[in-house]
Amino acid sequence: MLFHVRMDVHLPADMPAAIGDEIKAREKAYSQELQRSGKWRHIWRIVGEYANYSIFDVASNAELHDILTALPLFPYMKIEVTPLCRHPSSIRESDE
Amino acid sequence: MLFHVRMDVHLPADMPAAIGDEIKAREKAYSQELQRSGKWRHIWRIVGEYANYSIFDVASNAELHDILTALPLFPYMKIEVTPLCRHPSSIRESDE
Amino acid sequence: MLFHVRMDVHLPADMPAAIGDEIKAREKAYSQELQRSGKWRHIWRIVGEYANYSIFDVASNAELHDILTALPLFPYMKIEVTPLCRHPSSIRESDE
Amino acid sequence: MLFHVRMDVHLPADMPAAIGDEIKAREKAYSQELQRSGKWRHIWRIVGEYANYSIFDVASNAELHDILTALPLFPYMKIEVTPLCRHPSSIRESDE
Amino acid sequence: MLFHVRMDVHLPADMPAAIGDEIKAREKAYSQELQRSGKWRHIWRIVGEYANYSIFDVASNAELHDILTALPLFPYMKIEVTPLCRHPSSIRESDE
Amino acid sequence: MLFHVRMDVHLPADMPAAIGDEIKAREKAYSQELQRSGKWRHIWRIVGEYANYSIFDVASNAELHDILTALPLFPYMKIEVTPLCRHPSSIRESDE
Amino acid sequence: MLFHVRMDVHLPADMPAAIGDEIKAREKAYSQELQRSGKWRHIWRIVGEYANYSIFDVASNAELHDILTALPLFPYMKIEVTPLCRHPSSIRESDE
Amino acid sequence: MLFHVRMDVHLPADMPAAIGDEIKAREKAYSQELQRSGKWRHIWRIVGEYANYSIFDVASNAELHDILTALPLFPYMKIEVTPLCRHPSSIRESDE
Amino acid sequence: MLFHVRMDVHLPADMPAAIGDEIKAREKAYSQELQRSGKWRHIWRIVGEYANYSIFDVASNAELHDILTALPLFPYMKIEVTPLCRHPSSIRESDE
Amino acid sequence: MLFHVRMDVHLPADMPAAIGDEIKAREKAYSQELQRSGKWRHIWRIVGEYANYSIFDVASNAELHDILTALPLFPYMKIEVTPLCRHPSSIRESDE
Structure with a gap:
């Protein structure tokens, strides 16, 4: 089951760089693990913004919530x- | 080069059903031709709305404009x- | 799987009353059938507006889309x- | 008498974890006590957000205000x- | 129980004046009857707009909905x- | 001359409770004095929010500004x- | 007593030119009469829009409403x- | 050449009163000097807000920017x- | 003196194609004449929309208003x- | 390929002036280098705001993102x- 997610990141201006780097490293590892599992289908950077559009493929609303809040x-x-949900004009089997 | 596009459709309430059906049939054929060519990468229906999120892969802004206005x-x-653009955490080669 | 849905109705000012009544009668029958099936869990009128808040319990995004567009x-x-999804403070088994 | 309530939570970034945990524990106990009393009919988590949709059943506006501000x-x-208020299509006696 | 209501009126540009006048006459009679009953406590015109702010005093959400939709x-x-609801600083017994 | 005013209060999260209490006590005394004088006609709490709707009866825009900024x-x-201003349907002499 | 007013005009696309011209001629005459009386202090066109910013000097809210709705x-x-109201930095006696 | 300007002021809650007073004193002197020169034609306080509407009369966009940023x-x-720009209904020679 | 202008076009759905084409032809001729004169410096299509961003170089607000309303x-x-106005980082003499 | 970019700058109120000046000096040098290379085609200050409208000419979305985030x-x-993209009415070869 697919979901479209927009994420905007706002780090506090006074967060020490080392802490920010450590969080971002964990974020990247976590994201890539979910991508490999097939649950985080796509992630694209929005040009000029600290934000992304993503597509998730999960079994339920609850699974998506658990993934996002973690x-x-x-x-x-x-x-x-x-x-x-599937668009009636789509020719791509995996887009549902 | 990838673009995220949201399309919301508003047909006039007084459009005869036959005309609406004919436009939608042409829309579907046109969309599927572009999907087969690889330019219209994804199209998903937004649940409960006459709207879609799509991903296009085109060579330029001008090409995208020509596709959309047609x-x-x-x-x-x-x-x-x-x-x-490509997200630094993405593991998917085609997502750029 | 639960979804919160807000519906706002805007009938054209020039729709003949007989047509409006016929559509509303079909809407009511359709809604009540879905309520009896357990898929349309709740429906409440928003005070002072031709609008409702509803809770649906469906198996997938696609099922919800089919119900709403029909x-x-x-x-x-x-x-x-x-x-x-379930709220960690909820004590109500059915609220998930 | 029913009310639909949306709550969005924004904890200060610099709140010590212990204080946040203590407030959340009290919040949960308070919410569950009100759920058991029947006044807080439903509470659902909004997927991906630190927010909820709730339904309250109270005797008056004042009672709802007292509950929320506490x-x-x-x-x-x-x-x-x-x-x-009750929707004319509702078949559920308790939804009023 | 008090409610604050804002009403904005938009009559269709092509409504015949006679029909508009007849509706407004019924609106005025209906409003004044409710004011005399004490249910429609206040009504003020918003300067420069075809709109009003009103205060209603009713027994329930349902009663307010019935009044407004009629x-x-x-x-x-x-x-x-x-x-x-009553403001803790109010000195006016009737403002609750 | 009547004015409708909405006030939303946002106290800084780090304001010491004693200072907040002292300001609120002065606010209440000031509001009640103006209510007794007839200038602050009504004040109602908005349910679930730290906000109020008020009606002021003052001789001029300048008088209202002086009251509010104090x-x-x-x-x-x-x-x-x-x-x-007075609504043409109003039956209440004081609502103007 | 001064008021700032923004007016945006939207004439129906199908209004016959002769009717539009007649309304605009009456609008202009009415506006100039009020300007000569001193009640309509200023009127400026907003560049690129069918809209104006105006300053009115009237004795009461009610007088302004009567002027605008006419x-x-x-x-x-x-x-x-x-x-x-008067700005504390203003040096212009008439700006109050 | 005339420009309409809205200014909203938001002083930090923790700015010492002495610093705020000093800035406001310089602001007032600067504003009055520009008013005397004819460049800052009007300034009015917006009732209930720390904000003003102003009219500037300057030779160019650049001059206005220099005035405002100073x-x-x-x-x-x-x-x-x-x-x-001048409104076609204006009778006031200076309003252009 | 430079101005940034965004124009969004909304033709009525029922405008006959011949009339639309005639208006667009006049629009194009008029735009190109102004571009040749140097007053309409730039015009770009916004991708996917019937809209443009333009840069005008005119002697006054009034000249811009006359150009746009024609x-x-x-x-x-x-x-x-x-x-x-000129940006302090700009190296382009004509960008002012 | 052209892109329209709006940038709004918000420096923290407590940033020391020396640090702000150093960042702005680097910003200016970086911007001018990109202007000289032809990638940052135009930059204009928005009157009265710490903001600019810019036009970039880049080979891809990714190049623009890299430029902006640096x-x-x-x-x-x-x-x-x-x-x-190019406007069909444009007479300027470089505006595409």
Whole structure:
């Protein structure tokens, strides 16, 4: 089941660089593990912004919530979730 | 080069059903041709709305504009384009 | 799987009363059938508005989309869907 | 009498974890006591957000205000209240 | 129980004056009857707009909904309802 | 001359409780004095929010500005003023 | 007593030119009469828009409402009124 | 050449009163000098807000920008500029 | 003197194609004449929208207003004007 | 390929002047280098705001993202990117 997610990151201006780097490293590892598992299908950077559009493929709303709230950057993110379904014009089997 | 596009469709309430059906049939054929060519990478329906999120892979801004304005439903659409680029955490070669 | 849905209805000012009544009668029958099936868990009127908040319990995003777009009033509605999940403080088994 | 309430929580980034945990523990106990009393009918987590949609069943506006402003997390919440009433299509006796 | 209501009226540009006048006459009679009953406590015109702020005193959300949807101008109104309660600084016994 | 005023209060999270209490006590005394004088006609709490809707009866715009900017909580308020006048349907002599 | 008013005009696309011209001629005459009386202190065109910013000097809210609703273009206008008062830095006696 | 300017002031809550007073004194002197020169034509306080509407008469966009960014309160202001021109109904020679 | 202008075009759905084409032809001729004169410095299409961003170089606000309101498409446009000036980092002599 | 970019700068109120000056000096040098290379085609100050409108000419979305995120002021900016293409009425060869 697919979901469209927009994430905007706002790190506090006074966060020490070392702490920011450590959180971002954990975020990257966590994201890549979910991508390898197939649950985090796509992630694209939005040009000029510290933000991304992502597509998740999960079994339930609850699974998506657990994944998102476990993001190391979650406390610094504004997240907006939109449920998706197959478009009748789509020719791509995996887009559902 | 990837672009995120949201399309919202608003057909006039007094459009005869036959005309609406004919436009939608042309829209579907046009969309599927572009999907087969690889330019329209993804299209998903937004649940509960006459709207979609799509990902386009085109050579230039101009090519995207030509594709979008040639949509049979273009006169009835509100379109919002966001340029994308590769996310540093992405593990998917094709997501750029 | 639960979803929160807000529906706002805008009937055209020039729709004949007989047509409006017929659509609303079909809407009511359709809604009640879905309520009896357990898929449309709750529906509440928003005070002073031709709008409702509803809770749906469906197996997938696709099922919800099919239900909503089959609403007799769908062409006259603005719909906004929000995915829900169990709240850690909830004591109600059915609220998930 | 039913009310739809949306609560968004924003804890200060520099709140010590121990203080945050203590407030959340009190919030949970308070919420569950109100759920058991029947006044806080439903609470659902909004997927991907530190926010909830809730349904309250109270005797008056004043009772709802007293309940909400006594929430341990109230100083950190943005709250939006919408009065509800029975929908003419509802088949559920308790949804009024 | 008090509610704050904002009503904005938008009559169709092509409504014949005689029909508009007849609806407004019924609206006025209906409003004054409710004012005399004590249920429609206050009504003020917003300067420069075809809109009003009103205060209603009703026994329940349902009663308010029935009153508002029976307004002769209801099909042409945008209505926004806000529940009120006694302010701790108020010295006016009737403001609750 | 009547004015509708909405006031939203936002106290800094790190304001010591004693200072907050002292400001609120002065605010209450000031508000009640103005209510007794007839200038602050009504004040209602908005359910679930640290905010109020008020009605002022003053001789001029300048008098209203002086009253509002002298509120002890003024530095922590967002204030929105709307000029009112008698509604043609009003039956209440004092509502003008 | 001064008020800042923004007026945006939206004439229906199908209004015959002769009717539009007649309304505009009456609007101009009415506006100039009020300017000569001193009640309509200033009127400026907003560059690129069919809209104006105006300053009115009237004895009361009610007088302003009567003036605005008597504008020949009133049924086609969106109007927003903001009450003004003397600025403590102003050196201009008439700006109050 | 005339411009309409709205300025909203937001001083930091923790700015020492002496510093705030010094900035405001310089702001007042600077504003009055520009008023005397004829460049700052009007300034009005917006009732209930720490904000003003002003009219500037300058030779160019660049001159206006230089004037505004030299305001002692500029770092604490949100400023919105709208270019104006003579309204065809205006009878006031100086309003252009 | 430079101005940034955004124009959004909304042609009525029922405008005959021949009339639309005639207006657009006049719009193009008018735009190109102004571009040749140097007053309309730049015009770019916004990808996916019937809209443009333009840069005008005119002697005054009034000249810009006259140019914009004489656009053949003006009655069907939403226009937003922003005054510009030289950026201190600009190395381009003509960008002022 | 052209892009329209709006940048709004918000420096923290407590940033020492020396640090701010150093960042702005690097920003200016970086911007001018990109202007000389032809990638940053135009930059204009928005009158009365710490903001600019810019036009970039880059080979890809990715190149634009790299340029923008390397801005010394990037951590303090809100950036909004809009893809552009040649307008059919443009007579300027370089505007594509």
